[in-house]
Amino acid sequence: MRCLVTGAAGFIGSHLCERLLQEGYEVIGLDAFIPYYDPDIKERNIAALLPQPRFRFHRLDLRQDNLAEIVRSVNYIFHLAAMPGLVQAWLDFDGYWTCNVLGTHRLLEAVRRDADHLRRFLYISTSSVYGRYASGDESLPLKPVSPYGVTKLAAEHLCRAYAEAYGLPLVVLRYFSVYGPRQRPDMAYHRFIRALLFDQPIIIYGDGMQVRGNTYISDCVEATIRAMDAKVGETYNIGGGEAVTVLDIIRKLESISGCKARIRQEPPRPGDQRYTFADTSKLRSHFDWQPQVKLDDGLWQQWHWQEQELARNSQRRAKSQECSAQSE
Ligand SMILES: NC(=O)c1ccc[n+]([C@@H]2O[C@H](COP(=O)([O-])OP(=O)(O)OC[C@H]3O[C@@H](n4cnc5c(N)ncnc54)[C@H](O)[C@@H]3O)[C@@H](O)[C@H]2O)c1
Numbered sequence: 001m002r003c004l005v006t007g008a009a010g011f012i013g014s015h016l017c018e019r020l021l022q023e024g025y026e027v028i029g030l031d032a033f034i035p036y037y038d039p040d041i042k043e044r045n046i047a048a049l050l051p052q053p054r055f056r057f058h059r060l061d062l063r064q065d066n067l068a069e070i071v072r073s074v075n076y077i078f079h080l081a082a083m084p085g086l087v088q089a090w091l092d093f094d095g096y097w098t099c100n101v102l103g104t105h106r107l108l109e110a111v112r113r114d115a116d117h118l119r120r121f122l123y124i125s126t127s128s129v130y131g132r133y134a135s136g137d138e139s140l141p142l143k144p145v146s147p148y149g150v151t152k153l154a155a156e157h158l159c160r161a162y163a164e165a166y167g168l169p170l171v172v173l174r175y176f177s178v179y180g181p182r183q184r185p186d187m188a189y190h191r192f193i194r195a196l197l198f199d200q201p202i203i204i205y206g207d208g209m210q211v212r213g214n215t216y217i218s219d220c221v222e223a224t225i226r227a228m229d230a231k232v233g234e235t236y237n238i239g240g241g242e243a244v245t246v247l248d249i250i251r252k253l254e255s256i257s258g259c260k261a262r263i264r265q266e267p268p269r270p271g272d273q274r275y276t277f278a279d280t281s282k283l284r285s286h287f288d289w290q291p292q293v294k295l296d297d298g299l300w301q302q303w304h305w306q307e308q309e310l311a312r313n314s315q316r317r318a319k320s321q322e323c324s325a326q327s328e
Helices: 011-022 039-046 087-091 093-113 147-166 188-197 217-229 246-257 281-287 295-327
Strands: 002-006 026-031 055-059 076-079 120-126 133-136 170-175 202-205 211-213 235-238 243-245 263-266 275-278
Touching (some): 002 011, 011 039, 011 217, 087 093, 093 147, 120 147, 120 217, 188 246, 217 235
Parallel strands (some): 026 055, 076 120, 120 170, 133 275, 170 235
Antiparallel strands (some): 211 243
8 A cells, every 4th residue: 555645754744654654554755845944854854764665755846846646556645745833824925825725736636637546635734724712623613813724724625625526535634733753843842942952031922821732743643544544524633632821831841851941921923823622522433542642741752852853963063063174
């Protein structure tokens, strides 16, 4: 069985590829290394995948490259490629519109022309499609409050249109705040940990009482794998089981680091969500899925990974300084 993962060099995509290989699938990864965060990080995300015999990687941009060849004889498509994140979306609508909507449209067109082998097309959506209060089950009203949420919802609707018109075997998964090793550098917990490691102030937007239901990366990937058997047309929320405020998270990170955080409060950002907590009853009842990783353990894993990355980066810097000194 062959799987295509778009956004394979990203945070979640790289973990998903690893797990699919462990499960015995042949995996095709696609990514364009879009530089809204350092592409070197993405290179590192997939470094361990590249030598694996059942993994092939294609550096392709969904917005402009020919996709016909890559979708041929694929059995499962996991469509994760997108521009995520909140702040940038107000500044670069063109990037969000083209990567999230146009890119999805070009992929759907390629699939429509050659879908003989396709069993499932899993579109990876987000709690942001629900808007400011994303707390409940999949029937919550869809009221995105950021260009990111709007473009992700537009792509979700586009997938549904292809399902209706051309029988695309669609399943929609809405992820809620995923965290753990390789979390994107723009995401809150990554920023908080980095600030503590560098003894810098932690910037929070608003009063810090906004609530998040976090999903540890391995729980997110497990739910995604189980959803490969979902009934065509289903939509699932994927989220962890513990709701906490941003200030709770900072207290937990203080106890992991043994350092007192210096908090700098800034005004809330336009489009910020106030309360996100997934009702995952449907996912639990259909697939007997349960989040396995407790928030305290997951945060510790992410802390440990960022600490190691910091050490590896300073080794890399020292080595490159040594090389340039030798060549002078
Ligand atoms: N991280 C979360 O908490 C979270 C929550 C909800 C939903 N999601 C969704 O999960 C998916 C993955 O998120 P992530 O956090 O791993 O982000 P990420 O930025 O780490 O990964 C996305 C990858 O997609 C690639 N990409 C973007 N546009 C592309 C294009 N036009 N062609 C080819 N590749 C392209 C990027 O280069 C990147 O490597 C996204 O669709 C996002 O909307 C993530």
